[in-house]
Amino acid sequence: MMRKIMAKGACVGAAVLAGAVLASGAVAAEGELSDRSVQVIMEYAWSLTPAQFSKKDGTVIIVDKNKRDQAMVPLEVAREVVRVGRLSAHAQACNLPEEQSMNHRSLMKRELAKKKWSDQQELFINQLHLTTVMLLTGKIKLVEKDGDKEVVVDEKQAPQQTCSEDQKQKVRELVAAYVKSGPALASAEPGAAATPTATGSTAPPEKK
16 A cells, blocks of 8 residues: 655655664664654654544544644654654564553553544544554555655565564563553553554454
């Protein structure tokens, strides 16, 4: 699937951006991303945000793709979502599905608790987290077509990433600390929202 996001020359390469977001061998302890890097990931997320999305309770969220500002969140909020997404990507790379799920659930519970976001903004926050994970785990690529840059969601199996036992333990500790610092999660509590796929359908719920 391919969706255009920026004009020629206006976009950072996906591989370069991924390197900036998740340095090789690092475990979610990188410095802050530049505003430009966060904005580029936001552009990726917006390009992959579906125009229509059905929540688990049957509610349908309609996104006007011609009115981007209605779904956007402030840059500092987006930066935090990307930061949490980086940790989720580390958990996925280390084959820690429970920690990955809890990390995402804690993020969404915090944002929902603010009671300040519209349905479109909540969907975008969820999509921004997902996009960060996909970018860092090799599911998003950037290709040039007819002089423009387009996002490609690659559904093929991503290359296996390595994670040492020390890195795995560090990820566990970072996720535990993040979850502990937020609202309590019920053991059987489902995610705040199902994760949207690039096509707008609902992805299977994460295992708890």
